[in-house]
Amino acid sequence: MSRLTALTLAEARDGLRAKRFSARELAEAYIAAMEAARPLNAYITETPERALAMATQSDERRARGAARPLDGIPIAVKDVFCTKGVLTTAASHILNGFHPPYESTVTQRLWAAGAIMLGKTNLDEFAMGSSNTTSHYGPVFNPWKKPGDNRPLVPGGSSGGSAAAVAAHAALAATGTDTGGSIRQPASYCGIVGLKPSYGRCSRWGVVAYASSLDHPGPLARTVEDAAILLGAIAGYDPKDSTSASLPVPDYEAALSGDVRGLRIGVPREYRADGMPAEIERLWEQGVEWLREAGAEPIEVSLPMTRYALPAYYIIAPAEASSNLARYDGVRFGLRVPGDSLEEMYELTRAAGFGPEVKRRILMGTYVLSAGYYDAYYLKAQRVRALIARDFAAAFERVDCLLTPTVPSAAFAIGENMDDPIAMYLNDVFTVPANLAGLPALSVPAGLSADGLPLGLQVIGRAFDEATVLRVGEVLETAAGFTHRPVETMIDGR
Amino acid sequence: MTYLIDGKTGPWETVIGLEVHAQVTARAKLFSGAATAFGAAPNTQVSPVDAGFPGMLPVINRHVVEQAVKTGLGLDAKINLYSVFDRKNYFYPDLPAGYQISQYQQPIVGGGRVVLDMPDGRARTIGITRLHLEQDAGKSLHDQHPRDTYVDLNRAGIGLMEIVSEPDLRSAEEAGIYLRELRSILRYLGTCDGNMEEGSLRCDCNVSVRRPGAPLGTRCEVKNLNSVRFVMQAIEYEARRQIALIEEGGAVRQETRLYDSGQGVTRPMRSKENDYDYRYFPDPDLLPLVLDPAWVARLRAELPELPDAKKARFIGEYGLSPEDADVLVAERATAEYFERVAQGTNGTRRDPKAAANWVMGDLFGALNKKGLGIEQSPVAPERLGALIDLIAEGTISGRIAKDVFAEMVETGAAPGAIVDAKGLVQLSDTGAIEAAVDAALAAHPAQRAQYAANPKVLGFFVGQVMRATQGKANPGVVNDLLKKKLGD
Secondary structure (H helix, E strand, O other): OOOHHHOOHHHHHHHHHOOOOOHHHHHHHHHHHHHHOHHHOOEEEEOHHHHHHHHHHHHHHHHHOOOOOOOOOEEEEEOOEOEOOEOOOOOOHHHOOOOOOOOOHHHHHHHHOOOEEEEEEOOOHHHOOOOOOOOOOOOOOOOOOOOOOOOOEOOOOOOHHHHHHHHOOOOOEEEEEEOOOOOHHHHHHHOOEEEEOOOOOOOOOOEOOOOOOOOEEEEEEOOHHHHHHHHHHHOOOOOOOOOOOOOOOOOOOOOOOOOOOOOEEEEEHHHOOOOOOHHHHHHHHHHHHHHHHOOOEEEEEOOHHHHHHHHHHHHHHHHHHHHHHHHOOOOOOOOOOOOOOHHHHHHHHHHHHOOHHHHHHHHHHHHHHOOOOOHHHHHHHHHHHHHHHHHHHHHOOOOOEEEEEOOOOOOOEOOOOOOOHHHHHHHHOOOHHHHHHOOOEEEEEEEEOOOOOEEEEEEEEOOOOHHHHHHHHHHHHHHHOOOOOOOHHHHHOO | OOOEEEEOOEEEEEEEEEEEEEEOOOOEOOOOOOEOOOOOOOOOOOOOOOOOOOOOOOOOOHHHHHHHHHHHHHOOOOEOOEEOOEEEEOOOOOOOOOEEEEOOOOOOEOOEEEEEEOOOOOEEEEEEEEEEEEEOOOEEEOOOOOOOOEEEOOOOOOEEEEEEEOOOEOOHHHHHHHHHHHHHHHHHHOOOOOOOOOOOEEEEEEEEEEOOOOOOOOOEEEEEEOOHHHHHHHHHHHHHHHHHHHHOOOOOOOOEEEEEOOOOEEEEOOHHHHOOOOOOEEOOOOOOEEOOHHHHHHHHHOOOOOHHHHHHHHHHHHOOOHHHHHHHHOOHHHHHHHHHHHHOOOOOOOOHHHHHHHHHHHHHHHHHHHOOOHHHOOOOHHHHHHHHHHHHOOOOOHHHHHHHHHHHHHHOOOHHHHHHHHOOOOEOOHHHHHHHHHHHHHHOHHHHHHOOOOOOHHHHHHHHHHHHOOOOEOHHHHHHHHHHHHHO
């Protein structure tokens, strides 16, 4: 029998249905793969006992004929989703020892659909970063390496642990969150599929907040089909999240018709960033060509406000973060460093609990919200945000979706970009606009760089039109025929 | 006539605006389902949302919004169909999220007014600037441990209405009347229980002084006053402090002060607490609050009659004096009780004056003695009405009625049953009374002889007859018979 971990989610689901193997066998295979992949540091917490117990229950349900849509599917959970009774850290020391007394809506829906929890994956601290190097639990390593170069690469961030685990086949799929690209950028760096759904499509309830108006929970998976299946399980209205959308959830799997004939594909000219590597430009053109060959109609469009997206994002996100992270004060949960006064306890606790990138963003956010600066920064950034949304709305009058590169580069080495936060922030330049506008956006692995590293293309759609985004993504995936795998040595230590 | 304070250099006018924090009457908190009952054991009414746990999100409580809109309507105010919740950021252990969800630039209720009935009969209209919804904070307990502070989050997240008045008040007395009137309106609406001892109603006062007619002076804010008396004392002290300061050549500094009720003085808060930058911004976890105009119209239609209108109606419809009407409308429950007494059964109406006197006199006295509110009255309004009917029908005398009422207070029994059981029915049978009259006249010939010279002796004989009949004789009949027989 082929290795169970080589199956896609759809294949594993069908195999379980046909009783070719049990959920327990599948879980055991993934527990072994998770252990073998430990050098990647993709998981903060492994929960093998829970996985086996859930797998046993899954097999019992199937034996009773009561199997559920995702029964027996082993999933990794980004460690910002609160999981009842299981350590939840957001990769921050300040949540030291925090075991939530509740389960996030997204994970609750996964378990209700029969999925199995493998563990909690590593990330940039509080999801702030594009390299997964800011975690209190150490950096995550990309399972990919440049051929002939043994230097470890970043997996991207902030959902770097989820992306690395899926790419290394140490999880069948994973949940992530995307605030400025945190699902799509690591998906691109690790050669997998990452989907940021529309804002309001997946509940934020029980997800440790970074920037509330920009945080989007979503799936990371090996194929577009797997992402579609997973989205179907986690999407839907949640009365516990006031920003959740009360809309029906379509059958995303059924939407993958493979037919994009007549679809108008927008190619935004402003995404030709200065200094973008030629190979990325070429891959983008190749993507346009693939869609044209499939019968879609490429149309050049303009999104003139694009250049203001990144600065607006780096005002709004830190502003919200500075407020969202005020609750980590040492009073009720997590880390407390005692002091002689209340102020001293706050200072010592937050100094010890937050890493440098989190502190930087809290300081920036506090600054832009301060009296006298609010109008010049926060208010102006919100206006820019509205204009960016208007740009997209205008474009979507002419086209059905947009095609862009996901990231202007392939994965970089750990240690690069570390002394220059701005260079690091530029990683998000193509992903951030969809967060500001709340639009669904998908990264699909489409080719390799000259260095042999994966590169992704991004499909952006109309709000709540994940179905079209996934359909176009699958056509790209088929055309690209991306079957490359990271070097095995890193994965199972052989 | 404006109240002026005489300083050393001449008269001064006090200018006051109040910010009242009224806890919304609701079973659940503003953004969580946790309970709100007062006096529960510490930290037993706290949801993870109230405790600011990671990933927890606020969901607006529709009932609390309804209460705020009703209050706005009761204050004759503009209801804003579009309002926004903002975060007010500051660190304190009783503020779990590190921010209070409040409404800053776009409150749910805009300008309105409260009309005050002044003791001299004038009416004063006080402008309401706005009413907004916000979360209450928890409580820091500094007295549980020599070094550590404990935190009780039961109160954290309870819905508050902050009701801000225009600087229209001109004396401590007016401020007191305003606060009582506002409390009365809130209680009528059922949107706040107005209980200042339990902290459901708290008040911040903005006080400044000026020469009559001069532009506004610099104000100080006296925070967190929890009784009408303290509000009035703090304002009077603060106004006189500012006058003395100015008259001595100093200037008032805009600052926040606290009232020390033990010493009767206000003192500035530590300066650190004076220069918070709250970094307000719209709460991204909540969408703007949009109200359906039809829903607001329905609430307006369902609004109860408020104290002002009720007072006018009591004067017009029942012929009560303004003073009696004031007493009866102060509490909605009292007014309802009175009306049920005065209304009578099947459309008949009892004497309103008698009803008012019984409610304000004997009933209030009995409730006071027992420490009960009118809602817990052992005497139901229908039974007090029946008692008044028994007097009106001549079944019992007013004097006997007092005894019957005392019995009703103790047992809750119907007056008719008490009268029957104790045989208290008034004797109107002329024959029986005549026998008692004859017996009395026969027993006291000396007094009878005095009658021609001293008609007051009639009272003596009335007493004798009443005693002989255990008070049951109809006093009118007794009087008539005695006059007739003594005159013979």
